[in-house]
Amino acid sequence: KAGVTQTPRYLIKTRGQQVTLSCSPISGHRSVSWYQQTPGQGLQFLFEYFSETQRNKGNFPGRFSGRQFSNSRSEMNVSTLELGDSALYLCASSLAARTLQETQYFGPGTRLLVL
Amino acid sequence: GQQLNQSPQSMFIQEGEDVSMNCTSSSIFNTWLWYKQDPGEGPVLLIALYKAGELTSNGRLTAQFGITRKDSFLNISASIPSDVGIYFCAGLNAGNNRKLIWGLGTSLAVNP
Numbered sequence: 001k002a003g004v005t006q007t008p009r010y011l012i013k014t015r016g017q018q019v020t021l022s023c024s025p026i027s028g029h030r031s032v033s034w035y036q037q038t039p040g041q042g043l044q045f046l047f048e049y050f051s052e053t054q055r056n057k058g059n060f061p062g063r064f065s066g067r068q069f070s071n072s073r074s075e076m077n078v079s080t081l082e083l084g085d086s087a088l089y090l091c092a093s094s095l096a097a098r099t100l101q102e103t104q105y106f107g108p109g110t111r112l113l114v115l
Numbered sequence: 116g117q118q119l120n121q122s123p124q125s126m127f128i129q130e131g132e133d134v135s136m137n138c139t140s141s142s143i144f145n146t147w148l149w150y151k152q153d154p155g156e157g158p159v160l161l162i163a164l165y166k167a168g169e170l171t172s173n174g175r176l177t178a179q180f181g182i183t184r185k186d187s188f189l190n191i192s193a194s195i196p197s198d199v200g201i202y203f204c205a206g207l208n209a210g211n212n213r214k215l216i217w218g219l220g221t222s223l224a225v226n227p
Binding site for chain 1: 118146148150155156157158159160163203214215217218219220
């Protein structure tokens with residue numbers, strides 16, 4: 001079974017621009033979560049999507065948004081980029097069964113550098 | 116955001132030594148997960164724990180779900196150079212909120 005894939009793997013943008021990152025979950029997984037990872041802050045939860053609806057949200061400004069398509073693929077958008085948005089953006093998928101006992105499987109991430 | 120207390124922050128050991136790291140929280144968790152992240156890659160799940168007191172092994176790795184449900188431990192026996200990386204704990208909190216809460220990671224370096 002193919003793992004979680006993320007595109008692009010690397011991206012360089014300038015301040016003020018916007019960016020869209022893509023994530024394809026493991027086949028059959030319906031939940032997709034996004035995280036921002038920086039050396040000092042660890043993994044910070046951005047949001048989770050399930051059945052095309054945002055189910056959970058972290059404490060990030062409105063410049064960070066996402067969506068999920070009917071095939072469970074997800075995109076994340078960051079508008080008006082700031083230098084501090086430079087980070088590794090990770091996508092994780094899970095089955096999203098009814099119980100809380102489930103685990104997330106991560107993609108390789110998209111490394112974003114904002115200049 | 117909320118984070119788990121993971122320690123130690125970093126470790127530098129000799130090949131063949133055993134390693135121990137732990138995570139603690141003031142909150143109760145239903146699930147504890149341990150991940151390893153190699154440079155430039157996403158975290159990879161090592162061990163998942165679902166019951167208080169549970170002890171689970173995966174090769175040279177052993178993890179335990181604390182009986183108070185507020186902590187977890189990961190041990191690596193007879194370390195090898197490929198154990199190098201950052202180890203993260205994550206807890207799925209009790210209740211309806213399904214967010215995973217993460218530790219800041221333990222960076223492991225192994226001297227051959």
